[in-house]
Amino acid sequence: MSFSTWLYENYNIRPETKRWVDGKECYQAERYIYFITSVENNEIIHMEQSVLAYYLKESSYSNMAIPIRNQQGEWLTSHQNTKYMVIQGSDHPYSPSISSGTILAQFHQVGSAYTYEPKTISSYGQWKQLWIEKVTALEESLxxxxxxxxxxxxxxxxxxxxxxxGVSENAIQYIRESEEELRFHETDQGTIAFRRYSDQLYQSVMWPLELVYDHPARDIAEFLRQQFLQDDPKHGTIQFLQDYQTVRPLSIFTWRLVYARLLFPIHLFDCLERNLTEQQIDAYDQLHHLLQLQAKYEKHVSQFFDWANIDCKHLQIPVLHWL
Known part of the structure; x- marks a missing residue:
């Protein structure tokens, strides 16, 4: 049985055509597109992400795709011993004329108004422990x-x-010390965020399975990480931080979390983890390319506070001098 027939039998959806959106296969039916994704041993994670997706959809994020129930009123549907979830997205272009900093700050503002912290997909306050576990597990498996x-x-x-x-241990030590920082304010509360933010807010379809709950510093740092891997990120970084702070000023605590996350080489860990699980043909080239960019990346991290116009000495914010 094809997935076209399966969609009709279980969801009363008649697909008109199959297509690809943002690298994902989907089915077009009238003004919606439908993605079929397998759910393996992580139903609670998907359910928590679904609740956040519905909240964002109701909060005017029209590009947020949402899981839908089958005709029996259930979120998951079995097919050949595998459970699947169907995710519905709108089929229309989405191009907000708003800057990167402003759109992310507004998203965090909406996300922080969500009043129930999810249990499974929340990393709020857990970076230190998660990083220690990541380094230990990856070292053993590699x-x-x-x-x-x-x-x-x-x-x-x-x-x-x-x-x-070595670099990871520096970041872990920095986050350990930053957890004692007392200069924070209301914008430091948890918010809806992305596993790895890379301008999803501009995409025609936002994918619910990328949602997490965390400190807003997570998305700020991941946006800057992508900038710092480029040749000349200074102007874009300054503009992004200025625009973000027009909506949501950053506390000293947030500055320190952003810096700590930039120190932690998540982009290298992601590459290594991806190649461990998927065994990609160009694994060597991917890793070699990122390692070649690392000296440039570290130089940009060392300039971060200067570009942000933060006087670390005056504000007593520690920095790593080996960068």
Whole structure:
């Protein structure tokens, strides 16, 4: 049985055509598009993300895709021993004429008004522990994989691992000290955020399975991370931070969280984790390219507070001088 027939039998949806949106296969039916995604052992995560997606959809985010129930009123539908969720998106262009900083600050403003902190998808206040676990787990799995696969890719990883662990430990120590920072205000409360923010707010379809609950510093840092991997991010960084703060001023605590997250090499960990699970053909090239960008990235992180017009000495914000 095809998924077209399955959609009609279980959701009373008659697909007119199959297409791809943002790299994901979907089915067009009248003015909506429908994505079918498998759900494996993480039903609670999907349910929490679904609640956030509905909240955002009702809060005027028309590009937010939402899971829908089947004809039996259930969120998940089985097909060939696998459970699936159907996600509905609107099929129209979405191009808000608003700056990156402003649109993210407004999103965090709406997200912070959501009054129930999810349990499973919340990382609020947990970065230190999550980073320690990430470093430990990845070190073990990479060393094991390197022993089983003595090739150029894993030799590159083993050469890089001491640096990765060292940089990560610096970030973990910085976040540990930052947790004692008392200069915070109401914008430091938790908000709806993205697992890795990369301008999803401008996309025609926002994907609910990317939603998390966390400190707004998460999205700010991930936006800046992508900027800092480019050649000349100074002007864009200054503009982004100015625009964001016009809507939501940042506390000293937030500045420190953003800096800590920029120190932690999440982009390298993401690359390594992706290649461990998916075993991509160009794994070596991906990692080698990111490592070549690392010196430039670190230079930009070292200039972060200057670009933000923050006097670290006056405000007693510690910085890492090896950068």
């Amino acid at each position: 060393e094991k994989a390197a022993q089983e696969n003595p090739n150029a890719y894993y030799r590159l990883i083993m050469d890089t691992l001491p640096y990765l662990i």
